[in-house]
Amino acid sequence: MRICLLSLDMLGPIHNGGIGTAFTSLAEALAAAGHDVTLAYPADHTETAPLSHWVRHYAGRGIRLECLYARGEDKRLALAAYHWLKRRDFDAIHFHEWRGIGHFLVKARRQGLAFRDTALICQLHSPSEWHREYSHRFATGHGELERAWLERGSAEGADLVISPSRYMLDWVREAGWRLPERAIVLPNLLPAGFACREPTRGPVGELVFFGRLEERKGLALFCQAIGLMITAGAPPRRVTFLGKVGEMGNESALRYIGRAAQAWNFPWAVRNDLDVLGARDFLAAPGRIAVIASIMENSPYTVLECLAAGIPFLAADCGGVAELVAEEDRGRVLYRRTADDLAALLVRTLRDGAPGARPAFDLGANRENWLALHQAPLAAARPEPAGEPPLVSICMATFNRHGLLAEAIASVEAQTYPRVELVLVDDASTDPAARSFLDSLEPRFAARGWQLLRNPENLYLGATRNRAAAAARGEFLLFMDDDNLARPDEVESFVRAARHSDAEILTSQFYFFAGRGAGPDRIPEMPNHWIPLGGPVPLGFFANPFGDANFLVRRDVFEQLGAFSTDRASFEDWEFLLRAATAGRRIECLPETLYAYRVNEAAMLRSMSLTDAHRSFRRVMRAWADAPPSPDMRAALVHAADMGMHELHKPPPGARLPLNGAEAFCAVSDEALARGDRETARNLMAQACRLEPENRELRLALIGLGGGDPAELDEVGPELLPAARLALRCLRLAGDMAAAEALAARLAHLGVQP
Known part of the structure; x- marks a missing residue:
């Protein structure tokens, strides 16, 4: 079987991330079982050796590492991964929900654009909303809404969802995620060569905080417990913090520990440079016990590695931790998530020695379960939609731009889709050359059965587009600006996506180009500016996440929504799409760049005054005010309040030292x-x-x-x-x-x- 594992975390380039460990361990197991395995790493970031080194490293293990060297925000990395993968033929693609790296894969498959015979498998590891909730962090920007949307979509559109814990499956369902029918629990695998041992017991003198140094990993609770031990007259001889340095509130965790340690009467140290095997060897030294003090966990590798290596540990009974520990051993090594309980268990451990614990499942059998999953085809057959291709009416408004209009019309004439009509409405052009050009179009339009209409007076964009829609004969309407250039397969792609996904409104990616001259000979596949997503709805109250005015919509839906408003202002597309979204209409955004968007100095948005901008945004606010109360509106209000609190409590300006430098x-x-x-x-x-x-x-x-x-x-x-x-x-x-x-x-x- 040809299998790809798509991950933004990778053992080697990244020191010791849990997601990277999970994906690398699975890749090693699949390759050892004879599968053709590719690790796809979309980013260009490395914390260690150059990526070329890791390509050779994985090749020596029978694994192909493909580095895409993409840069930018999460959705740009996800889009780059989609374009790379759509040109390749894999039987199965694994991806994590974290940062939404698989979002465009599941969208493209749902829209019938790619991956028809490929199984898309999403692994649940660390949803950003879950992480932020238990890290006690305010939202810092609208990017949090976007990331949560990407992550949720990655899981909801997959063929199969795999979680390493029952806890995380329950959490995402309670958060409203609509998971596919096939959603199973499979604990994570360990890296190849990980030496498993029986649990060891013995005296303890050094406590090792094991995990990233941050709030969610329980750093504050651990330091509080140490203070209680000192008060009780039973301090440890030494404390080491083993993990990457994160943040505590508005300061470095390293400085936080330094402040907490002012009352300590014993030495402490930090090791933030060890990989998985190095951390295991460090913890295995006599006299040490790992303390995993997390506020909340999914299925932490810290616990799994200690169980497998026989390393003494204590852990908070939270999230999916107990699912890893044999039931009869939980009372000895797990504690309630309070500083008092942790301090009491630490004092008892220093007095009586380290307790031992065993895994709740057989590690070898777990490996076989993962391999068995890949012994049969995982993708279900997807039939093509039946019936005659629907007629699409391209609705275009124009005003005094005959030169640009000619190019736009030529791109419509070049469409590969067989059933297209163009409805062109002139908004009372005043330029004699423009009016003469429109006259010359009459015979061409008549020959094709297209329509050319003229407004008796200038009505502006909303009313002019509505007139085109009212005259249209198609089942679908495609709105297009008179200076845009359509890719030859634009209409074909939109219709295919609409018929496969049952979406009522579809937007797409697009490519910006400047000037009044000819457009690009070929429209690049990656957008060079904005990447719309088709949602989420809460973000639509603050910005337009849905897409541009160049969208496809079912004609009956357009009419039911009341068409465009007719204010002499901009943002009629944003207002319409927000009204549609709050009304529960299904909006999809294609990952394909289907048209080129011309930017010139005379364009409405670029020449907009402050007064026009205010009037245009009030138009969007009207859609918000008219929307009925809903979970989406509540989510938007909570997000706005969260961002307001962040502004009140954000760190002071100034240079900060790199956390791990x-x-x-x-x-x-x-x-x-x-x-x-x-x-x-x-x-x-x-x-x-x-x-x-x-x-x-x-x-x-x-x-x-x-x-x-x-x-x-x-x-x-x-x-x-x-x-x-x-x-x-x-x-x-x-x-x-x-x-x-x-x-x-x-x-x-x-x-x-x-």
Whole structure:
């Protein structure tokens, strides 16, 4: 079977993401079973070696890694993935709901445009609304509504949805997601070569917070529990934080820990550089226990890896965590999600030693279940719509633009769809050349059975388009501007999508081009500016997510919705589409770029005054005000309030250090040293050196804190004198006189007074 796994998270380019681990592990298992496996990575981002390195790395494992090198917002990455995949022939495509990377795949298949014989499989891992809810984060922009729409659509249009936990299936259903009939639970797989062991027990002296350093992973609760342990007179000997540094409120989690640790009387460290196998080896060292303190989890790899490797751990009983742990072991390693319960369990563990736990399922059998899923065809046959192709009436308004109009008409004449009529309405053009050109069109239109109508006075766009629609004979209306250029298969694609999807209104992608000259010879497949989605409805109250005025609509639906309003203002398309959406009409947006949109200085939107803009937007607000109360309206109001709270509580302006960079570790190391916590300062500086191993100044600073390799003192040159002097002062303050004397001698050799 030819299988593609499409993921924005990938082991190798990304250090230790859970989604990347899941997709890479599945790819390894499928390749080992003899399948032809491709990993598709849409982005160009790497945290480690160049992507070319990882292409060779995966090739050595029998897996083809394809890097698409796309950039931009989530929907642009998803659209790039669609265009790449539609030209290839896979039996099955796996994708995650996270960031909606599969959104356009399921839309294209629903619209009959691609993937007719391909199974589309969505894995549920981390919906953004779920993550934001349990991370206690306000909405920062309208992008959250868009991302949630992309994610939800990815799952709802799939043939099969797979969740690693029953909990997440229940959560998305309660959130209103309409999942396909086939929605199953299959726990995640472990990477190839992951060594499984029996659970180990023994004394514990070091607590290891295991997970990303952020609110949802329980960092605040863990620090509170440590404080309770100190109050109870039972502190740990050492604490290590193992995971990427995130944010806590408006500050770095690293700085948050530094503030919390001011009351600690023991050293602490952070390791943010380890991959899956490195983290396992770190945790397996004697005397350590992993603490997984999450506020909420789906099916965390942190727990699965500890269970499989026999590593001692404690975890919050939340989300899908308990589904991973054998029922008889849950009472020993799981705790209620409170600081008091965690502190009590930690004190007991330090006193009695680490408890052991086993997985709730057989890891080998789980692997076989994943493989069995791919032993039979997964895609159901999809019949082609029957019946005669419907007539499509292209409704076009024009005013004093005969040169551009000629190009637009030529693109209509080039359509591949057999049943098209053009209804052209002149909005009382005043230019003699334009009127003469219209006269010349009469015989051409008559020969084709097309219609040319003229307004007795200028009525503006809404009324002129309505007149074209009223005269149209087609089952479908396609509105088109007189300066746009249609792709030859525009009408054919729209009709195909309408008949396959049962959508009542369809929009599409489009390509901007500038000037009054000829348009592009070929319309590129990727839009170069706006990417409409056809929704979501709540976003439609703030911006137009639906599409441009160049849309296809069933004529009866257009009439039932009352046609366009006739204000002498813009945004009649946005207003109409919002009215349609709030009335429950089905709107679909094609992933194909079906026309070129001309931008010129005389265009209405570009020449709009502030007064015109206000009048036009009031037109949209009228559609909002007229809409009946609905869940979509409530969602829009909640989103607006959420964004307002974000504005009140957003961080102050100014430069911030990269969360996971060496500079951030140096800053917190300096703060620890200022408090007299030399061992913690050394631990943090050592981590800075791991992140920038070639930085000799950092290595000298580490030597000054009593760490590192003293032999490096022999390599001190003039360019490192400031760092060397600082290291010398630190060594003397620490009483490490032997190292201080060696460094002083080196400085004297360079002719510098230490």
